[in-house]
Amino acid sequence: MRHGLFVTSALAAVAAVTFGSLVSCGGPPASSTPPVPTREQGLAAWGTINTVLQHPRCRNCHPSGDAPLQGDDSRPHVMNVQRGPEGEGRIGEQCTACHGPANPPASYGEHTPPGEAKPWHMPPPDMKMVIVGMAPGPLCEQVKDPSRNGHKDMKALREHWDDPLVTWGWNPGLGRAPVPIPHDQLVAAFETWSAAGAPCPQ
Ligand code: HEC
Numbered sequence: 001m002r003h004g005l006f007v008t009s010a011l012a013a014v015a016a017v018t019f020g021s022l023v024s025c026g027g028p029p030a031s032s033t034p035p036v037p038t039r040e041q042g043l044a045a046w047g048t049i050n051t052v053l054q055h056p057r058c059r060n061c062h063p064s065g066d067a068p069l070q071g072d073d074s075r076p077h078v079m080n081v082q083r084g085p086e087g088e089g090r091i092g093e094q095c096t097a098c099h100g101p102a103n104p105p106a107s108y109g110e111h112t113p114p115g116e117a118k119p120w121h122m123p124p125p126d127m128k129m130v131i132v133g134m135a136p137g138p139l140c141e142q143v144k145d146p147s148r149n150g151h152k153d154m155k156a157l158r159e160h161w162d163d164p165l166v167t168w169g170w171n172p173g174l175g176r177a178p179v180p181i182p183h184d185q186l187v188a189a190f191e192t193w194s195a196a197g198a199p200c201p202q
C-alpha cells in the first residue's frame with residue numbers, strides 16, 4: 001500500500017508539473033474535480049430548465065386553475081375534467097378512468113388519452129405547483145422551495161426528472177410534440193444549476 005501511495009503521489013507530482021506548463025499556455029485549471037459553475041452559468045442552466053417546464057407537455061398538468069390543459073395551445077381539458085380533492089380527478093371521474101398505464105397504440109390515431117407507468121394525475125389543490133403564467137424568477141424560487149414543490153430537497157428534485165410523468169414528455173404519443181430539449185440536457189442543466197447554488201433570476 002505504502003509503495004502504491006508513493007507511486008501515486010509521484011505520478012501526481014509529474015501531473016502537476018505537466019499541468020503547470022499547460023496552465024502557463026492557457027490550458028485547463030489544475031484540478032481534477034470539475035470547477036464550481038459560476039452564478040452566470042447557474043442562471044443560464046436555470047434558463048434551460050425553465051424552457052422545459054414551460055413546454056406544453058409539462059405545463060398542461062401544472063395550471064393555475066383546476067382544469068388540466070391540453071394541446072400545444074394549452075386549452076382547457078375536454079369534458080370539464082377537474083383536479084378533484086387529491087389531483088386525481090373528481091370522485092367517479094378519476095384521470096385513470098381514461099388515462100391508462102401507457103400511451104394507446106399509434107394505430108388508434110390522434111386525440112387518445114395519453115398514459116404512463118405511474119397513475120396519471122396532477123398536483124393536489126393544497127399544493128398546486130403552478131407553472132402556467134409564472135415568470136422565470138418566481139418559478140425558480142418555487143421549484144427549490146420544499147414547502148411548495150412537494151417537499152423535495154435537491155436530491156429528490158434530481159430524481160423527479162426520471163419520474164414517469166416527467167419522462168412521458170419525451171414520449172407523448174401520436175400527434176403531440178415531445179419536449180425538444182433532450183432529457184440528458186435537462187439533467188445536465190439541473191446539475192449545473194444545483195452546483196452553482198441554485199441561483200434564481202430577479
Ligand atoms: C400527468 C400530469 C403531469 C405531467 C404531464 C407533468 N407533471 Fe410535473 N407533476 C405532476 C404531479 C402530480 C406532481 C406532484 C408529484 C410529486 O410531488 O411527487 C408534479 C410535480 C412536478 C415538479 C415538482 C414541483 C414543482 O413545481 O417544483 C416538477 C419540477 C415537475 N413536476 C416538472 C415537470 C416537467 C418538467 C414535466 C414535463 C417534462 C412535467 N412535470 C409533466 C404531474 C405532471
Ligand code: HEC
Nearest residue numbers: 057060068070071081082088089095098111112113121122
Ligand atoms: C373522460 C376521459 C378523461 C378523463 C376523466 C381525463 N382525461 Fe385527460 N385526456 C383525455 C383525452 C381523450 C385526451 C386527449 C385529448 C386530445 O389529444 O385531443 C386527454 C388529454 C390530457 C392531457 C393533454 C396532454 C397534452 O399535453 O396535450 C392532459 C395533461 C390530461 N389529459 C390530464 C388529465 C388529468 C390530470 C385528468 C384528471 C384530473 C384527466 N386528464 C382526466 C381524456 C380524459
